[in-house]
Amino acid sequence: MSTFGMISHATTRAVSANARVTARKDVDNRAQRQARVTTSRGKRTVETRANASEIDAMNENFASQTPLQIMDAALEKFGDGLAIAFSGAEDVALIQYAALTGKPYRVFSLDTGRLNPETYELFDKVEKHFGIKIEYCFPEAQAVKDLVNEKGLFSFYEDGHKECCGVRKVKPLRAKLSTLTAWVTGQRKDQSPGTRNEVPACQVDPVFEGAKGGAGSLVKFNPLTDATSQEVWDFLRVMGTPVNELHEKGYVSIGCAPCTRPVLPGQQEREGRWWWEDASDKECGLHSGNLSAEAKAAQDAREATEEDLFKNSKVHALTRADIEKLKDEATHAETTIAVLYAPWCKFCQRMQGGYENAAENLSPKGIKFVKFRADRDEKEWSKENLSLESFPTVLLFPKGRSGYVKLGSERRDADSLQIFIESIVGKL
Incomplete structure (x- = not known):
């Protein structure tokens, strides 16, 4: 079945699903704020850990399922222990899918302090449109102060973006994820073939740990992994979902204002991010686990002896x-x-x-x-x-x-x- 094979069905359910969400909005929001694991059927026990065999089984099932079905399964399995990561870009589709399930859901965003005004405006629109409260995560004030005082406001243009992202994004994300058992991201394989072409629909998070700590304590869902950009935008248009106004100005992948620019026709989406660096560095650290352990080892061993390249006589x-x-x-x-x-x-x-x-x-x-x-x-x-x-x-x-x-x-x-x-x- 095509990844978006169920969109038409989802669309016909949109009115009734949104009506259910609206009718239960007060209850659901209160449940989210109080961190209760509750559905219309009452309290339920949710999973707090997953093993490799369970992940493999889920991915096998997800191979023939739509993003809506994957989102529904994720919320069913992890309940209030799961939250959706929302960056202020087209990953707003994740929130739309969560709303269509009729289940309670949580959304969090990283406010780095350097986002575009249009992104902050979208946060407000999304909260009002879906009747939710986004859980905002902020960097440690002292860490930001130390970085800026030592290296200035634009050190990433000279030293690379990873130090700044580490302070403004990775550390706050790590703190947030340490309170969860699962999270949902908007990663897609077609966003950056260099780093995201092997992103699965579900995985044990290879970088971060969840509330219980240790291996398998945090599960990561990527419902859009097999979707194309065109399919995501078709879905957003048919659902009337609010989107970031920067998209109308040529922006595709949206992050912090100094590190994001529009892309030209034919460019990969992530080429608009950290354009002064190579593709190997196009991950801010949130999804660095996309690179395999072998690839990381190769990056860390840069002085190791390798067979020479480009040995053609020409x-x-x-x-x-x-x-x-x-x-x-x-x-x-x-x-x-x-x-x-x-x-x-x-x-x-x-x-x-x-x-x-x-x-x-x-x-x-x-x-x-x-x-x-x-x-x-x-x-x-x-x-x-x-x-x-x-x-x-x-x-x-x-x-x-x-x-x-x-x-x-x-x-x-x-x-x-x-x-x-x-x-x-x-x-x-």
Whole structure:
């Protein structure tokens, strides 16, 4: 069954479901505020821990179910021990699904202190539309004060976003989740293929712990994982759900104001977040468990010896002297494209096939493909001289010109590389 195969049925139930929610609004809200596990059938015992076999069984069932059915099952199983994480973006669909179940539900949001005005306005609209009170989580004032006084208001542009996110988002989230047994997120596989393409509908949270502490103490539901952006927006439109006005201005993935910008047609959603960093860092820490343990180990062992990359005969290896000479040429005699890489970097590894294919196809057309290993002793020099910010970095040295042009996109397949080259030097 299609992920959204039940939307039409859900829509026909919307009026009656919303009527039930409205009629029971006072009772449900009071139940949420008092943290009671109560439904229209009375008190019930909810799960506080899950094991791997239970998770596997749920995922097997969820494979043929809709987001509405997954949400209903999550609320049924965990009751008031579960809360929906709401970021102020299209994950408002989660709240709409929860309302359609007719069950009591809780919603929480992280107020980092740096959200867009439109996001705060949406919080207010959502509370009024659904008759709920969002549980707001705030960072520790002293931690924010210390960070800003030491590094300024925009340190993340230089040091990376993870320190700021750690203070403003991860720590408050960790504190909130330590009071729960399950939570619901709006993650989708199509949001960022680099980090979210293996997100399951249900999992034992790989990063955070719940109220009982220890392994299996927190379950994470991702009802929208198999949905596309188009399907989510079709649902929001047909239900008349309030949405963030930033979406009308080209914003897709919405976070803090300084770290969010609109995306262009054809870009992945998460390319509008922390655009100065590579795809490997496009998680703020809330969902860092999307990266496998093996991938994390590889990231942590950056100096480890790995087999070299880009070994195709059409790709020439450069020394520092070679690439420094290329950089300093007054006029380039030929068009050269260079990849600054580290063998241990999984994104460099993924790029290898596309780069080598492009070399095979475009070398006969006068494009020279080169590589320069820019980690270890070459990293600081490359940062200073070749605009290295993350791996891989792709530079184009156009024939007849000086200097280079840096590839700004995260798309590094053969077709995208050709588009990049032709956009600078003309049709090949």
